Amino acid sequence: MSTPTPDGRAEALPSNASERRASAGPVDRWLLKRIVAALGRPPVTFALWDGSTLAPEGESVGKITFKDRATLYRVIASPEIGFGDAFSEGRVEISGDFVQVLYKGFAALDAADPNKFKRNLFGRLPRPRRNTLNGSRKHIHEHYDLGNDFYRLWLDKHMVYTCAYYETLDATLEEAQTAKMHHVCRKVMLKPGMTVVEAGCGWGSLAMHMAKHYGVKVKAFNISHEQIAYAREQACASGLEDRVEFVEDDYRNISGKFDAFVSVGMLEHVGPDNYGELGAVVARVLNKEGLGIIHSVGRNRRSPPNAWLERRIFPGSYPPSLREMMQIFEPYNFSIMDVENLRLHYARTLMAWLHRFDNKIDCLRKMYDEPFIRAWRLYLGGCAAAFLSNSTQLFQVVFSFPANNSIPLTRQHLYRQGDTLVWRF
């Protein structure tokens, strides 16, 4: 049995032996062509279980192999979920640079019609699940309560599980996560003595960073039991327990008044049905001269989320378009001051996570089975590819109340270096 290796050259797990021997017929080849066409004909070679291949017109960056006939049919019947599950089970194999192959795949798909690969056999597009109070708790538990030990293996030492900010191209993941936290703090103009509420605080890294470096008092909310427990321990160990309060509760239950509202990487789990309620929470708890920031994965325009990702990795998640995000702000006449798109930063972050994940693959194999590990590699690599191909965005939106003229006049305070930084991937 061969398994995925850290350099991204995944080999297939065994599939049905008789199927593997059976030659692919004209129907199989016709179905493969149909899949490749729906994918927008990426510069990738596609192969079937008998070794027959379908090469792209120009250069090929790698190979995707369907290891048996059933997998081919499964991908036709339910493209995104079928492909993701088959990869996890080792019935689809990707060779060549893992992220590059996925990137070129997403880019081709995005240039064609992304929805073509989303429709199932009945032409239906997937719909994410709803995030009621109970639903949210269940959905968040499924992902974030996988065990702190799991995440500790491949996240940075501060356990920051959101897009980093690379001020320089040679910054490490740790440096970029620290820079991101400063970037967020500067955007909401934190000053000593201020009070801050954080909606969706992960393992508490940003809340503690704000308290430690900006002298503010933070109340941070999260419904992941494991994360809150970890965050409280950390705050205690760092002597910050009197300045940071971690509350195991839903953002909808936030009360009080604060000088800043911060939410980094929670909106993806809120769902558009609840944007009005999120806006109401912010309008209720933010002081009139306070600034707010919402940092979220997003899209160029409304589109159904990747069904496999929503089903297997992030239940109930939905990355909104900027237009959809306006449902949070417009009812309360919030003024959008600044939107920054950090999609290439998230691509780098995910590539760094994947690299660290692969470096720890031996430890991970002792804790989790192969399909879980393959699924997580597909999630990390696939998301990196989605940000690289621009099919996914990362928006940081800074906003203020209408009567607030204490806002900064320029954004100069966010920057220290003057050079243009271009990353050619």
Add this chain to the structure above:
Amino acid sequence: MSTPTPDGRAEALPSNASERRASAGPVDRWLLKRIVAALGRPPVTFALWDGSTLAPEGESVGKITFKDRATLYRVIASPEIGFGDAFSEGRVEISGDFVQVLYKGFAALDAADPNKFKRNLFGRLPRPRRNTLNGSRKHIHEHYDLGNDFYRLWLDKHMVYTCAYYETLDATLEEAQTAKMHHVCRKVMLKPGMTVVEAGCGWGSLAMHMAKHYGVKVKAFNISHEQIAYAREQACASGLEDRVEFVEDDYRNISGKFDAFVSVGMLEHVGPDNYGELGAVVARVLNKEGLGIIHSVGRNRRSPPNAWLERRIFPGSYPPSLREMMQIFEPYNFSIMDVENLRLHYARTLMAWLHRFDNKIDCLRKMYDEPFIRAWRLYLGGCAAAFLSNSTQLFQVVFSFPANNSIPLTRQHLYRQGDTLVWRF
């Protein structure tokens, strides 16, 4: 006959003498109360023609006087147009700091229901006129072809008629306009040898600035005959005629391929009906690795524009919300990279223009009649107030094509100074 003075203490023109003598009755006072309530009870004293006043509960920043009964009825019948026209004719008088009184008025209105003061006697909200090819030409002619001599009296020496960018609080209008042009050029990352198309180029200042300081070739479009004629003269006088081409034509007729798309202060005249077509033009003419910027007056949320401004000053104009602006970008899968809100910069710019206008009021009186001059003071002061009160925004939106990964990773290249700049008005 007394007239408005440069310090903003406008005195009334003569109205019907018998009306001025007639005492205001209970109906008049009831109507005045109704107007003040619709305005959201600003901290301003309101007075009637017989000297009777209605003072605010707290401090008053100035006084608004209705000089006769007919004016009071006119404002009830058609609030925005009635008020603006009556002020222009000297039948409404504003004393105290002109901008401050208007600012507090807009702020109160914005905190209440802004539409209350918009509905006419029949409860109808105003609708701006449409911008067909012919309509646009007529609308633009009405404002921008008032005569270059008129604008030269009070704009900066480069004749930039859009929001300036104050990098420091002591920058002059000229310096802030130059800084704005550099800010725009940096946002689209101009480099020598690039080609740029500009949609709506005014008197050509930005087009010439780009050619002169960034070594690019510019094709600039405008349908104002007077502006294009002036711009061509200037390009010739500066020896830039081989690098800047001024075309007297509509943005809808732009053809060719360019490395950057720039539009500063045109979108207000496009109208939401045409956003899809504008997006199609950009998608057609912008190279795949090119960046675009659209700079426009906007709103926090969709709302009818000020009827007087649309009728008397900017025919066919409409400031969109960010959500409405997305109609330009979403159909072509453009990626929004950066949105900056410069509303306080436009407040400062308009206050600078009003100051210069007032300094040249003697010259202006030789060229134009009093109602015209009063209307323009109301426009400049009223718009400054609208930006101060946050009822109007200024958005600079930078966007790219999806497959473009040559975008800058950070926005550090836009900034040289690191201090936080807060303007307390």
